[in-house]
Amino acid sequence: MKKQYVILFLAMVFSLIGFSQNGNIQGTIIDEKGLAVPFASVLLESLDKGVISDADGKFLFLNIPSGKQTIKVVYLGYSDTDVEVEVTEGITTNVTVTITAKALELDGVVINGYNSGQAKALNAQKNKQNITNVVSTDQIGKFPDANIGDAVKRIPGITMQVDQGEARNIIVRGLAPQLNSVTLNGSRIPSAEGDNRNIQMDLIPADMIQLIEVNKAVTPDMDGDALGGSVNLVTRTSPNGFRVAATAGSGVNFITNKRIVNGSFLIGDRTNNGKFGYMFSASINDTDFGSDNVEAEWVNEAESPLSGDDIEVDPFVEESDIRTYLVQRVRRSFSANFDYAFNPNNKLYLKTMYNWRDDRENRYRLRYRSIEPIFEDGTETITGFQGEIRRETKGGIDNDRNKNARLEDQRMQNYTFGGEHLIGKIKLDWMGSYASASEERLNERYIEYELEETVDSDPIPFNADFSNTRFPVIVPANSSDVLLSRYSLNGITEENQFTEEKDWNFFTNLQIPFSLVKEKEGFIKVGGRLRFKEKNRDNNFFEFSPETSNFDNLALLPLVDQTDADFLAGSQYVAGAYVDPEYLGSLDLQNSNLFESESIVDEFLSGNYLVKEDVYAGYAMINQQVSDKLSVLAGVRIENTEIETNGNLVVFDEDGDFDPNASGEIKDDNSYVNILPGVHFKYNVANNTVLRFAWTNTLARPNYIDLVPFRNVVREDEEVSIGNPELSATKSMNFDLMAEHYFKSVGLISAGVFHKNIQDFIYTSQFTDSATGFDAFQPQNGDDASITGAEVSFQRQLDFLPGFAKNLSVFLNYTYLSSSADGIRNEDGDERTDLDLPGTAPNMFNGSLSYGGKKLNLRLSLNFSDAYIDEIGGNAFEDRYYDQQLFLDFNASYAFSDNLRLYVDLNNITDQPLRYFQGVKSRTMQMEYYSQRLSVGLKYDLFKRKN
Numbered sequence: 016m017k018k019q020y021v022i023l024f025l026a027m028v029f030s031l032i033g034f035s036q037n038g039n040i041q042g043t044i045i046d047e048k049g050l051a052v053p054f055a056s057v058l059l060e061s062l063d064k065g066v067i068s069d070a071d072g073k074f075l076f077l078n079i080p081s082g083k084q085t086i087k088v089v090y091l092g093y094s095d096t097d098v099e100v101e102v103t104e105g106i107t108t109n110v111t112v113t114i115t116a117k118a119l120e121l122d123g124v125v126i127n128g129y130n131s132g133q134a135k136a137l138n139a140q141k142n143k144q145n146i147t148n149v150v151s152t153d154q155i156g157k158f159p160d161a162n163i164g165d166a167v168k169r170i171p172g173i174t175m176q177v178d179q180g181e182a183r184n185i186i187v188r189g190l191a192p193q194l195n196s197v198t199l200n201g202s203r204i205p206s207a208e209g210d211n212r213n214i215q216m217d218l219i220p221a222d223m224i225q226l227i228e229v230n231k232a233v234t235p236d237m238d239g240d241a242l243g244g245s246v247n248l249v250t251r252t253s254p255n256g257f258r259v260a261a262t263a264g265s266g267v268n269f270i271t272n273k274r275i276v277n278g279s280f281l282i283g284d285r286t287n288n289g290k291f292g293y294m295f296s297a298s299i300n301d302t303d304f305g306s307d308n309v310e311a312e313w314v315n316e317a318e319s320p321l322s323g324d325d326i327e328v329d330p331f332v333e334e335s336d337i338r339t340y341l342v343q344r345v346r347r348s349f350s351a352n353f354d355y356a357f358n359p360n361n362k363l364y365l366k367t368m369y370n371w372r373d374d375r376e377n378r379y380r381l382r383y384r385s386i387e388p389i390f391e392d393g394t395e396t397i398t399g400f401q402g403e404i405r406r407e408t409k410g411g412i413d414n415d416r417n418k419n420a421r422l423e424d425q426r427m428q429n430y431t432f433g434g435e436h437l438i439g440k441i442k443l444d445w446m447g448s449y450a451s452a453s454e455e456r457l458n459e460r461y462i463e464y465e466l467e468e469t470v471d472s473d474p475i476p477f478n479a480d481f482s483n484t485r486f487p488v489i490v491p492a493n494s495s496d497v498l499l500s501r502y503s504l505n506g507i508t509e510e511n512q513f514t515e516e517k518d519w520n521f522f523t524n525l526q527i528p529f530s531l532v533k534e535k536e537g538f539i540k541v542g543g544r545l546r547f548k549e550k551n552r553d554n555n556f557f558e559f560s561p562e563t564s565n566f567d568n569l570a571l572l573p574l575v576d577q578t579d580a581d582f583l584a585g586s587q588y589v590a591g592a593y594v595d596p597e598y599l600g601s602l603d604l605q606n607s608n609l610f611e612s613e614s615i616v617d618e619f620l621s622g623n624y625l626v627k628e629d630v631y632a633g634y635a636m637i638n639q640q641v642s643d644k645l646s647v648l649a650g651v652r653i654e655n656t657e658i659e660t661n662g663n664l665v666v667f668d669e670d671g672d673f674d675p676n677a678s679g680e681i682k683d684d685n686s687y688v689n690i691l692p693g694v695h696f697k698y699n700v701a702n703n704t705v706l707r708f709a710w711t712n713t714l715a716r717p718n719y720i721d722l723v724p725f726r727n728v729v730r731e732d733e734e735v736s737i738g739n740p741e742l743s744a745t746k747s748m749n750f751d752l753m754a755e756h757y758f759k760s761v762g763l764i765s766a767g768v769f770h771k772n773i774q775d776f777i778y779t780s781q782f783t784d785s786a787t788g789f790d791a792f793q794p795q796n797g798d799d800a801s802i803t804g805a806e807v808s809f810q811r812q813l814d815f816l817p818g819f820a821k822n823l824s825v826f827l828n829y830t831y832l833s834s835s836a837d838g839i840r841n842e843d844g845d846e847r848t849d850l851d852l853p854g855t856a857p858n859m860f861n862g863s864l865s866y867g868g869k870k871l872n873l874r875l876s877l878n879f880s881d882a883y884i885d886e887i888g889g890n891a892f893e894d895r896y897y898d899q900q901l902f903l904d905f906n907a908s909y910a911f912s913d914n915l916r917l918y919v920d921l922n923n924i925t926d927q928p929l930r931y932f933q934g935v936k937s938r939t940m941q942m943e944y945y946s947q948r949l950s951v952g953l954k955y956d957l958f959k960r961k962n
Contacts, residue, residue, distance in 0.1 A: 038102040039437065040076040041359045042110040044068050044088055049255040049960040052114060053226060054139035054149075056089040064536060067142045070226055071252050077440050077528055088112050091141065091703075092134030092761040107359035107437060109289075111255065133810065133824075134761045139228070144638065144648045145695050146232040146707055146751050146767070148172075151225070162346070163224055163248060164216030169861050170229050171806045171828035172244075174880035176897065177929050179306055179342055179374075180945035181217040188231065188769065189802050189832040189855030189883070190243025194715040194745065197246045199429050199450070200366050203238060204248075205516035207425045207452035209552040209622070211718045215452075218370050218427055220298040220348045222262065222279045225251045231769075232695065232709035232751045235634040235650035236524060236542060239691045242715040242747045242773070250366055253292025253354055256960040257284045264918070264952020270583065271341065273303035275950055290356045298348045307583040308338035308943040311487050313933050315892055317397075320390045328388065328397060330892075330938065331479070332487050335383045337588045339577045343375040343420070360437040370427045375420035378409035379577045379593045383477065383489045400489070401474035404497060405505060406569070407463040410596035419600035421459045427452040442526040453515040460509050460602075462594045464502040464569045469493075484938045488587050499570035499592060507566075509604055510556040510618070519547040530639065537639040540650075546630040550719045556618035559610040573598040583926065583944030616665065616673040621727035621736065625661040626719045630654055649694040656716065657686045660740050662725035671731040683724040683740035689714050703757040707767075711749045717742040717777055721794040728787065735784045737793040743775045745796075753806075762811020773800040776852065778839055781889045798838025800852045806830045812867075822867050830859040839887060847891075856883040856899075870910050878902040882936065895940060898930035914957050920950040 044052040051072035058065045059076060061084070068074040081104040088096045094117040100110050116134070139149035148170045164182030168175040175182035176192065184192035197204045197214040204214050226249035233241050259282045266275035276299075283294035312334040319326045347370070354364040386402035411417035433446035468474060476492040491497045522544035530537035566572070577590040604610050636650020659682070666677035693711040700706055720738070727736040753767030775796040784791035808828040814821050834855040839847050858881040865874040879901045886895040903924040910916040923945060931940040 037078045037080050038104055039107040039359075040079055040084065040086070040100055040102060040110065041107050041437070042074050042086070042112055043255065044072040044074065044090075044112045044114060045255050045960075046093075047113065047115050048958050049113075049258070050958075051252060051255070052090065052093075052138075053135060053151075054142045055114070056138075056142055057112075058087040058089065059084055060087055061085065063534065066536075070139075070228075070249050075437070075442065077437075086110065086112065088114055090114055090134065091138050091757055091759070093117060109359040111289075137757060137761065137763055137810075139226075140763070141703075141705060141755065141757050144646065144697055145230060145234050146709055146753050148229040148231070150227040162217040163219040163221050163227070166221045166224075167216065167227060167229070167246060168878055169826075169863075169876070170227075171808050171861070172231065172804070172830040172859065173229065174856050174859050174900075175216070177900070178217065179340070179344070180304070180923065180929075180948075183215055183217045184213045185216055185246065186854050186856070187229070187243035187246070188771075188804060188830070189834060189852065190715075190771075191854035193718055194242040194854075195244055195246065196238055196241040197248070198238070199248050199368065200250060200431055201247060201446070202429060202431055202448040202450060202520050203518060203546065204427065204429070205450050205452040205518045205548070207427060207454040207514065207516070209454070209512075209514035209550075210720045212716070215425065215427070218346070218372050218425055219248065220279070220300060220346060220370075222298050223250065223296060223348045223350055223368070224248050232711050232749065233693070233713060234648060234695065235636040235652040235691070235693055236540060238544070238546075239632070239652050239654050239689060239712075239714050240716055240744075242713050242745060242771075250350055250352060250368060251281065251283070251294050251296055252352060253285055253294045254283045254958065255285060256958060258282070258956075258958045260954070260956040262952060262954045264950050266920075266948065266950035266952075268302060268304035268946070268948050270307070270944070270946035271303055271305050275303075275948065276301040277950065277952065292354050294350070294352045296348075296350045298346075300346045301343070302948075303341075303343050304945070304948070305342055306340045306943045306945050307579070307588075308336070308340060308941070309486075309584045309588055309939070310336040310338065310941045311933075311939055313892075313938055313940070317388050319395055321393075321395060326395060329481075330484070331386070331388065331397075331400065331481055332383075332489060333386050335386070335487065335489050337381040337590050339379045339579070339582075339590055341377045343373075345373045347371045362435045364431075364433055364435075366429075366431045368427075368429050372423075372425045373416075374423040374425070375411075375418055376409065376423065377420050377596045378407075379575075379590060380407040380409070381405075381590055382407070385474075386477065386479075386489070387474075389476070399492075400477045400479045402477060404466045404475060404491070404502075405463055406465075406502065406591065406593055407461055408594045408596055408599055410460050410462075410599045412458040412460065413597070413600035417458060417600070419596045421456065424455045424457075425453070440528050443523070445523040446520070448518075448520040450518040450520070451515060454512070455514075456510075456512040458509055458511065460507070460599050460604075462507045462599050463505040464594075465505040466497060466502045469496045470501075486585055486587070487939065490589070499574075500568055502569040504561070504566045504569075507559045507561070507599075507602070507604070507610070508557065508615070509559065510554065512552075512554045514550075514552045516548065516550045519545075521545045529637070531637075532639060532641055535640040535642070537637065539635070539637050541633075541635045543633040544630070546632070548628040548630075549626070550628070551625045552623055552720075554619040554623055556615045557604075558613050558615050559604045560613070562609055562611060569594070583928075583946060584942055617667060617671075617727075617729075620663050620678075621665040621725045622720070623663060624720065624723040624725065626722060627659040628716070628719075629657045631657075644699045646697045647694065648697075651693070652691040654689045654691065654714070655686070656689070656744070657684070658722060658740070659684045660723050660738075662723035662738055664726045664728075666728045667730060669730045671729070677728075681724040681726065685722075685740050687744065689744065689746065703759070705755045705757075707751070707753045707755070709749070709751040711751075713747050713749060715745045715747075717744065717794070721777060728789070730787075730789075733787075733789040735787055735789045735791040737784075737791060739794050742777060742794060743796050745776045746774045748772045758811050760812055760814050763808060764811075765808045766806070768805045769803070771802040773802070773852070774798075776800050776836065778836075778853070778887050780840060782840070796838075797836060800834065800836040802832060802834045802852060802855060804830060804832040819866075819868075824865045824867060826861070826863040826865070828861050832857055832859075847887075850887065851884050853884050853887060856881040872908045872910075874906050876904045876906075878904075882932075885931065892934045894934055896932050896934075896936070898932055898936070900927050900929075901925055902927050908954075915953065915955050918950075918952055918954060920948075922948040922950075 135151040176184040192213040228247040279298040281296035285292040388397040389399040429450040431448040524542035573595040634652040691712040723738040755765040780795040834852040863876040885897040929943040933940040
């Protein structure tokens with residue numbers, strides 16, 4: 016019986032492969048500059064057929080009657096274009112269609128690059144079957160965004176977590192970074208970080224990307240691990256002619272008054288016969304900057320001097336830091352893309368990208384620690400505070416790479432080889448890729464001095480002001496207690512960290528014409544994907560004890576004073592003096608005559624691991640035009656996940672010493688299958704009005720470190736940290752409804768609602784370990800969570816206004832989110848209620864006002880995201896929140912000619928800090944300020960089309 020099914024299937028396939036008495040039309044759509052036009056409507060009106068061009072402007076019609084046929088291309092903001100094609104029986108005819116931007120009917124309205132980029136983005140969004148937001152390279156260039164993360168944050172429903180003032184981790188529709196996928200040309204980007212699956216968006220320069228697609232409702236032919244959404248970054252492709260472009264600029268970071276240097280270059284061409292094309296591009300950004308940071312850890316309990324029991328007191332800071340960061344960030348990117356068309360039916364391509372970022376960082380940290388209240392004698396009334404002080408310098412070794420700084424070397428590379436083939440009526444495409452991401456931090460050094468007591472052997476008394484909990488202040492009560500000569504060496508350490516993720520991808524897709532409705536277009540698409548991941552982390556940590564007395568007196572060492580009257584968090588935060596990082600970098604720590612070394616196992620061993628994750632996926636879907644207005648895409652995806660994990664059992668005895676006899680390696684494995692059905696409806700109410708509905712199912716696999724079967728037992732502290740290889744993937748059932756209206760003058764107004772039912776979300780649970788009776792911390796699956804939201808968006812040129820105002824454009828979008836999470840238990844094991852799902856910002860808003868003239872272009876851009884819970888603690892008091900952000904940026908450009916223009920960018924006008932708060936908004940947990948950044952430069956772009 017099985018053989019009969021196989022024979023029947025093969026007969027169907029070969030009947031489809033065989034040529035009929037018709038031919039095919041394959042083509043490319045380009046604009047007047049010769050650049051590819053993505054996602055255009057391509058029509059054969061006489062046959063009532065239509066297709067959409069792909070991201071590279073390619074389109075294909077199958078089974079077209081021989082003879083003369085007229086192709087019509089319809090594109091918002093461009094004139095409708097008709098091209099006559101001679102179709103030959105049994106042959107695929109190749110054609111290039113050039114479309115031209117149309118002038119608006121109102122006098123004095125300028126069609127500039129922004130309109131062109133906006134047109135490409137809006138056409139892509141309008142013509143795609145699923146709910147998608149698209150940003151084109153032209154739009155990216157109109158905002159002052161150095162990295163791709165800053166560009167993505169302007170899309171509706173997206174907010175970003177920042178690192179050192181740059182957007183790094185992406186949150187889509189309130190779902191945390193590890194719950195979303197980021198792909199490069201459809202291939203998943205690996206993560207360079209060891210604790211999570213987050214993609215470092217600040218690793219990729221914005222000018223290396225041609226198109227950004229944010230798929231908020233994924234289709235079955237996309238990877239299913241996209242709980243919030245899938246962001247696809249499309250690299251630049253070969254042009255339809257010779258193109259050369261370059262950018263050169265400089266600027267200043269106002270926090271350090273140090274320079275910015277940036278530049279980019281691309282060159283591409285295509286042979287005269289059109290078969291071979293290439294594109295080389297490179298980018299560099301070198302900036303010296305920093306940040307001013309204050310951190311505080313709050314508690315609301317203290318030991319009673321009367322009973323010895325813990326009593327509730329007014330919240331006070333148990334530990335506080337003043338930190339000064341000095342950073343040099345060098346971001347480089349290289350890309351080489353090639354394609355070769357053997358004939359209209361067969362094409363191969365190779366796409367490569369290599370990103371390399373060096374972060375050289377010196378950090379100076381003043382820490383007030385072990386802070387406890389001073390009680391009035393015989394009472395429980397607090398009269399003051401006391402504790403210890405530590406001063407720490409972070410640096411690195413003295414060589415050409417580290418330069419006496421901690422060097423974080425992050426690299427991401429991707430190599431993709433694939434093909435596109437037309438075999439009769441069957442479209443076949445395939446791809447194989449290798450990608451890796453790594454983070455290496457070698458010879459990272461710290462030297463720390465401590466001051467634990469006064470000359471009278473009492474804890475250091477502090478003057479603590481917690482009246483303004485947004486800016487808590489702790490200073491020594493007596494300057495004589497904290498002389499540098501009284502500090503003693505607490506430790507000199509050096510650590511090496513290495514994390515790498517490797518990713519092999521293979522997929523193939525078959526698309527076969529098939530229609531369930533007579534005289535209407537449709538196709539069946541089937542395919543499979545193999546994805547093999549390997550993630551490992553290998554760290555070590557050493558402590559060095561001096562054999563000489565050279566380190567006994569901090570005051571006699573080479574020092575640097577980081578006290579800054581313009582410290583951005585406030586001049587009340589006095590940093591003081593620290594060991595000079597050049598001195599730290601010069602120390603010969605490996606000389607046994609000078610230092611005794613010891614490996615500190617508890618700093619790294621439990622965090623080292625190896626994880627192998629294999630995913631085997633297959634899908635089938637049908638895309639059917641039901642009527643002239645309604646089309647449906649429906650299908651199912653099946654993903655089988657197999658995981659092997661290696662971790663460590665690490666035990667420390669009652670004295671805090673590592674117990675090698677009780678420690679050892681732990682291995683585990685797990686597997687699970689996810690079935691992910693989905694359906695997408697698209698209804699064209701009118702030519703430029705679209706209504707969409709989608710029901711999809713997606714997942715998010717646990718972070719690697721959460722899956723590792725490690726067990727870290729600290730008997731001295733009576734605590735146990737435990738991994739959980741049995742974690743289930745978080746799953747979501749998603750519902751989306753969206754309405755869109757596109758203006759002829761290149762604009763959009765849209766509104767939509769969405770809902771996500773989430774199961775098995777992951778959080779860190781605190782409970783009593785049954786084996787030891789200690790406090791245990793372990794990632795576990797919660798019960799259920801839900802997110803409900805709404806999005807509205809409006810963008811258009813204000814061509815209906817009089818005078819110069821005709822050339823004004825607005826860009827506005829707003830997203831509202833509401834969420835809830837069940838099954839989360841506090842430190843006492845009781846279920847907590849009224850908790851939001853971590854990462855869900857209730858309100859997000861983007862806006863910009865721009866002026867586009869013949870020469871001068873101006874834009875003021877605003878990005879706002881609301882506060883949200885970031886990490887769930889043992890109780891409400893310990894919950895950590897990521898505070899709201901309001902960024903205001905300005906950029907301008909002036910065109911000297913069609914090819915050359917001057918640009919000016921001013922970022923972070925509002926001096927928006929990164930801020931976390933604990934429990935309530937007014938209680939600062941961390942605040943980090945970056946100041947403004949100014950860049951000025953020239954952009955040159957020359958294109959010569961092929962005839």
